[in-house]
Amino acid sequence: MKGIASFVPRSDHLVPFPESADRDAAKTVQAADDFGHVVGSRPLGVFSPPSVAALCEFVAVAGPRGLPVSARGGGYSVYGQGQAEGGYVVDLGALNEVRCTPAARTVTAGAGARWSEVVRAALAEGLTPPVLPDHLGGSVGGLLSTGGLGGSSHRHGLVADHVRELAVVTGAGEEVTCSRERHRDLFDAVLAGLGQCALIVRATLDLVPAPALVRRFRLYHHTPGTFFADQRALARDDRFSHVCGQARPALDGAWDYMIEAVAPHTGQLPVDDTLLTGGLEHDRDTEEIENLSYEEFLRRMDRDERILRTTGEWQRPHPWLTLLLPEEAAAEFVPKVLADHAQNGLRACGVVQLRPLTSRALRAPLLRRPPGELLCLLSLMRTAPPGAPENVREAVAANRALYERARDLGGVLHPTSAVPMTSGDWRAHFGPAWETLARAKHRYDPHSVLTRGYGLWP
Ligand SMILES: Cc1cc2nc3c(=O)[nH]c(=O)nc-3n(C[C@H](O)[C@H](O)[C@H](O)COP(=O)(O)OP(=O)(O)OC[C@H]3O[C@@H](n4cnc5c(N)ncnc54)[C@H](O)[C@@H]3O)c2cc1C
Incomplete structure (x- = not known):
C-alpha cells in the first residue's frame, strides 16, 4: 500500500x-x-x-x-x-493535434489533447462525440484508458465505445494501429484497460450531429425513493439525451436529490415541457428549466472549476470514490452511506454524483460492471482540508470500507478511485476478464x- x-x-x-x-x-x-x-x-x-x-x-x-x-x-x-x-x-502534452474529418464524421486526436480541444474542433463542424465527460480538462489518452462516462452514457455507453481506431505504443516499444478489425485483442485491452498493455498516442472517434441548443431541467426530490424511481424511468426511455443527478445537503442532516436532464431543443416556442417531465415524481414547484447553447452546456464545469480554483478547493486533496452499483441496491445503499458519520465532510465540501447507466450500452470488455440491466454510478467527490494528512488517511480508509460494502452487494469499483487495492483485489475486480488481460499484458508489455x-x- x-x-x-x-x-x-x-x-x-x-x-x-x-x-x-x-x-x-x-x-x-x-x-x-x-x-x-x-x-x-x-x-x-x-x-x-x-x-x-x-x-x-x-x-x-x-x-x-x-x-x-x-x-x-x-x-x-x-x-x-x-x-x-x-x-x-x-x-x-506535445502529441495534441486534433483533426476533424466532417465527411467521415470522425475526429482524430493526439493522446495529449484535452477534451475541450476535441469539442472545439468537432463543434466547428456542427458535430460532437456522442459521449463526453463532464470535465473537459482531462486528456484523450487518460480518459480512454479508464473508459469515460458522461451524461449520455445511459444511451450511448462509454466515450471509449465510440473509438474507431487507436494508434498505440506497446510496452515493447512498437507502434501498432488497432481497431475492431485489426489487432482486436490489443484494441480491447487498451480501451478502459488502465494503460496496462500500451500507451495510446492517437485515437479516431465517431462524431454525430451536434444540437445548437439544449433545454436543461433540474428536478428536485425530497426523498430518495422518488429520485431513484425517476432515474430508473429516465434510464429506460429516450426522452432525454443526458441524465445525471446529485445528492445535496438539506436541513437537519438530511439530503435532497436533484436530477439534471437535458434534451436537444430547436429553439422554437412554444415548448411543451410536460411531454418531457410527464409521469415524473419531482417537486414541480421547485423545478428549474432553461435553454442553453449546446457548447455552453458541454463547458458547464469551466465555471465550477474557476470558482474552486479561486477558493483553493481545486488544489486541495481529493480522496474520491466512484462505485458502480446494481440499480436495485442503490435506493437503500446510498441514503445509508450519506447518513454515515464518515461522510460528514461531504456536507461541507464536495459533490455527491448519482448517474443512471444501462449495462447494454456499455461495450468495452474491460469496463467491469455489476450484473443486471440498470446500474447506478455513485461518486463521492470530497475535498479534504489542506495540511491534514490524518483526515485524508481516514477518507481513504472510509473509501476502502465502503468499496467492500458495495462489493458485497454486487457493486464494482471504478478504477479512478482513491482506494488501496491489492493484486488479488484487482483479479477479483476483473473476474473472467482477468485471464484475457493477463495474456495481453504478457504479450504487449x-x-x-x-x-x-x-x-x-x-
Ligand atoms: C474534476 C474531474 C472530473 C471528472 N469527470 C469525469 C467524468 O465525467 N467522466 C469520467 O469518466 N471520468 C471523469 N473524471 C476522471 C478522469 O477523467 C480520469 O481520471 C482520467 O483518467 C483522467 O485523465 P487525465 O489525462 O486527466 O489524467 P492522468 O492522471 O494524466 O491519466 C490518468 C490515467 O491514464 C493513464 N494515461 C494517461 N494518458 C494515457 C495514454 N495516452 N495511454 C494510456 N494511458 C494513459 C495514466 O497513466 C493514468 O493511469 C474526472 C476527474 C476529475 C478530476
Whole structure:
C-alpha cells in the first residue's frame, strides 16, 4: 500500500538514461503528484516525446531495463494511477493535434489533447462525440484508458465505445494501429484497460450531429425513493439525451436529490415541457428549466472549476470514490452511506454524483460492471482540508470500507478511485476478464513496465 503525500524528488538519483529524459526538478516534482494529492512517488524523471517515434525508442530502452513508464495526460488521477515510482513519467502534452474529418464524421486526436480541444474542433463542424465527460480538462489518452462516462452514457455507453481506431505504443516499444478489425485483442485491452498493455498516442472517434441548443431541467426530490424511481424511468426511455443527478445537503442532516436532464431543443416556442417531465415524481414547484447553447452546456464545469480554483478547493486533496452499483441496491445503499458519520465532510465540501447507466450500452470488455440491466454510478467527490494528512488517511480508509460494502452487494469499483487495492483485489475486480488481460499484458508489455500506479500485478 502506498504512503500518503510524502514524496521527495530524487534529483540525486537521476540516472544518465534515457538521454532525452527531462532532468528539470520542477517537472519531476509535478509528476510525483496528481490532482488527488493523496499519494506521492519518486520518479527518476519526465520524458516529453516530441514524436511517436521518440516514444517508441524510449519505451524500447526502458522495458528491458525494467524501468516503470507511465503516461501523463491531464494529471487528473486521484490516487497515483499515472505515477511512476522509480521510473519515468511520459508527458504526452506535445502529441495534441486534433483533426476533424466532417465527411467521415470522425475526429482524430493526439493522446495529449484535452477534451475541450476535441469539442472545439468537432463543434466547428456542427458535430460532437456522442459521449463526453463532464470535465473537459482531462486528456484523450487518460480518459480512454479508464473508459469515460458522461451524461449520455445511459444511451450511448462509454466515450471509449465510440473509438474507431487507436494508434498505440506497446510496452515493447512498437507502434501498432488497432481497431475492431485489426489487432482486436490489443484494441480491447487498451480501451478502459488502465494503460496496462500500451500507451495510446492517437485515437479516431465517431462524431454525430451536434444540437445548437439544449433545454436543461433540474428536478428536485425530497426523498430518495422518488429520485431513484425517476432515474430508473429516465434510464429506460429516450426522452432525454443526458441524465445525471446529485445528492445535496438539506436541513437537519438530511439530503435532497436533484436530477439534471437535458434534451436537444430547436429553439422554437412554444415548448411543451410536460411531454418531457410527464409521469415524473419531482417537486414541480421547485423545478428549474432553461435553454442553453449546446457548447455552453458541454463547458458547464469551466465555471465550477474557476470558482474552486479561486477558493483553493481545486488544489486541495481529493480522496474520491466512484462505485458502480446494481440499480436495485442503490435506493437503500446510498441514503445509508450519506447518513454515515464518515461522510460528514461531504456536507461541507464536495459533490455527491448519482448517474443512471444501462449495462447494454456499455461495450468495452474491460469496463467491469455489476450484473443486471440498470446500474447506478455513485461518486463521492470530497475535498479534504489542506495540511491534514490524518483526515485524508481516514477518507481513504472510509473509501476502502465502503468499496467492500458495495462489493458485497454486487457493486464494482471504478478504477479512478482513491482506494488501496491489492493484486488479488484487482483479479477479483476483473473476474473472467482477468485471464484475457493477463495474456495481453504478457504479450504487449513483456517487461511489465507500463502504468504500475494501479498496482495490478504482484
Ligand atoms: C474534476 C474531474 C472530473 C471528472 N469527470 C469525469 C467524468 O465525467 N467522466 C469520467 O469518466 N471520468 C471523469 N473524471 C476522471 C478522469 O477523467 C480520469 O481520471 C482520467 O483518467 C483522467 O485523465 P487525465 O489525462 O486527466 O489524467 P492522468 O492522471 O494524466 O491519466 C490518468 C490515467 O491514464 C493513464 N494515461 C494517461 N494518458 C494515457 C495514454 N495516452 N495511454 C494510456 N494511458 C494513459 C495514466 O497513466 C493514468 O493511469 C474526472 C476527474 C476529475 C478530476
